[in-house]
Amino acid sequence: MLTTRRQALKTLAATTLATSFARFPLLAQALPAAPSPSKPAPTGPFTLPPLPYAYDALEPHIDAETMHLHHDKHHATYVTKLNEAVAKEPFEGISAKPTKDVDDLLKILSTLPEPLRTAVRNQGGGHSNHSLFWQTLSPKGGAPKGELAKAIDADLGGFDKFKQDAAKAGGGLFGSGWVWLVLDGGKKLTLLTLPNQDSPLSEGHYPLFGIDVWEHAYYLKYHNVRADYIAALWNVVNWDFISDRYAAAMKS
Numbered sequence: 001m002l003t004t005r006r007q008a009l010k011t012l013a014a015t016t017l018a019t020s021f022a023r024f025p026l027l028a029q030a031l032p033a034a035p036s037p038s039k040p041a042p043t044g045p046f047t048l049p050p051l052p053y054a055y056d057a058l059e060p061h062i063d064a065e066t067m068h069l070h071h072d073k074h075h076a077t078y079v080t081k082l083n084e085a086v087a088k089e090p091f092e093g094i095s096a097k098p099t100k101d102v103d104d105l106l107k108i109l110s111t112l113p114e115p116l117r118t119a120v121r122n123q124g125g126g127h128s129n130h131s132l133f134w135q136t137l138s139p140k141g142g143a144p145k146g147e148l149a150k151a152i153d154a155d156l157g158g159f160d161k162f163k164q165d166a167a168k169a170g171g172g173l174f175g176s177g178w179v180w181l182v183l184d185g186g187k188k189l190t191l192l193t194l195p196n197q198d199s200p201l202s203e204g205h206y207p208l209f210g211i212d213v214w215e216h217a218y219y220l221k222y223h224n225v226r227a228d229y230i231a232a233l234w235n236v237v238n239w240d241f242i243s244d245r246y247a248a249a250m251k252s
């Protein structure tokens with residue numbers, strides 16, 4: 001069993017890296033040396049994506065000040081620290097090089113050496129999770145559509161039950177983490193929680209939507225009442241985006 005898993009990981013790593021290098025050939029070159037203390041922190045290869053809407057677009061459910069802090073400070077810090085980590089890491093003994101797609105690194109997390117593995121898990125996970133999170137929110141709100149709506153009925157007992165179960169999971173998650181709607185390896189919808197910034201991609205799942213239940217996501221407006229934040233969040237979930245993401249994943 002262990003041998004099979006190791007072989008599968010090696011195959012996944014080789015495939016992922018080959019794809020990444022084909023897309024970003026310059027990334028296959030050697031990394032530059034770590035900068036001296038007098039130089040500014042590295043600014044790449046990872047970058048902070050802009051919000052796809054105004055900071056106050058999700059008011060009154062998610063306030064603009066929270067969005068500023070969440071995106072401009074918390075997400076930005078994950079990106080900065082991830083860039084610092086890959087600049088320091090000599091990548092000795094492995095063929096992996098940082099790619100512009102952090103998701104590729106998260107998929108091969110278990111093959112990375114320490115301390116890079118921890119940096120990718122925490123900072124890379126934070127970057128990936130938040131990059132998806134911004135896209136899955138919208139002032140329009142709405143409900144699942146098309147094949148996703150049918151799959152939620154079939155796999156999760158319907159939209160109302162899914163929301164109830166997700167809220168319960170979020171309330172029961174100790175400390176910081178995320179509630180995830182994912183496609184599992186068998187392309188079934190699954191609801192799960194992961195601690196900290198752990199990515200479903202590192203567990204063999206494909207994330208469709210995550211509820212960030214770190215206190216930084218809600219404390220300014222909702223204080224310690226996480227349940228109120230989750231209840232409000234349903235008003236601004238971009239189900240059009242998530243439904244399209246599901247449909248694309250099912251075709252791949």
Ligand SMILES: [Fe+2]
Nearest residue numbers: 212214216217
């Ligand atoms: Fe967050």
